[in-house]
Amino acid sequence: MSQLARSTYVITDPSEIVRALVGLKDVSVLAYERHGPEVTLVIEQVVGRVTCPECGTPARVKERPLVTYVDLPVYGAPMRLTWKKHRMRCANPACPRRSWVLGDHRIAAKSCLLTTRAAKWVTEQVGTGRSVIEVARELDCDWHTVNSAVTTYGAALLAADTKRLTRTSAIGLDETSFVRRKDQRTSYATTVCDGLFGFWRGESHLTTIDPSTRQLGLPA
Numbered sequence: 001m002s003q004l005a006r007s008t009y010v011i012t013d014p015s016e017i018v019r020a021l022v023g024l025k026d027v028s029v030l031a032y033e034r035h036g037p038e039v040t041l042v043i044e045q046v047v048g049r050v051t052c053p054e055c056g057t058p059a060r061v062k063e064r065p066l067v068t069y070v071d072l073p074v075y076g077a078p079m080r081l082t083w084k085k086h087r088m089r090c091a092n093p094a095c096p097r098r099s100w101v102l103g104d105h106r107i108a109a110k111s112c113l114l115t116t117r118a119a120k121w122v123t124e125q126v127g128t129g130r131s132v133i134e135v136a137r138e139l140d141c142d143w144h145t146v147n148s149a150v151t152t153y154g155a156a157l158l159a160a161d162t163k164r165l166t167r168t169s170a171i172g173l174d175e176t177s178f179v180r181r182k183d184q185r186t187s188y189a190t191t192v193c194d195g196l197f198g199f200w201r202g203e204s205h206l207t208t209i210d211p212s213t214r215q216l217g218l219p220a
């Protein structure tokens, strides 16, 4: 039986229930929209006093553009999150800063079409073996949207994981033919990975370094 202490948190106010279900910090839920099978939540940031990043003058709202992101499915249904953003302008006529849009990476990162939580989820899903198209179907979006997020977030994870190669003692090399046609030369993909901690671990084609010669030993 678990020894962890359990705490109970109960809310009964409908607005607080919605806020808890949406699960995003510092946002207000403006609307729930359903267009056929598509469900969209419309949110906005809770914004306090905003000043110009250039001159410090209090800023004014210039526009409220709507940007829609692919979010995680809710209760089995694909979900969209439409963010009603704040485009601000500086009230100082002498200031060179014209306008800027308020952002929050906890909701969605710049130039990503998925919410941050959806982008992290698809990266984990693809990183642990699911295909991009399978994940895209679950979110009801296209292959490129998921692949772009996985590439961006996966690269950031690799860059941050500086210790992943410090214990490498064997390097795996594998060459696989992936285009084999009669009218064309066979093409090969060469894979290099950590022989002990990579995904080749325990398989027969593990490549090792011969300790006597310090040479890479290719599999027989």
Ligand SMILES: [Zn+2]
Residues within 6 Å of the ligand: 052, 053, 054, 055, 056, 057, 090, 091, 092, 095, 096, 097
């Ligand atoms: Zn300014």
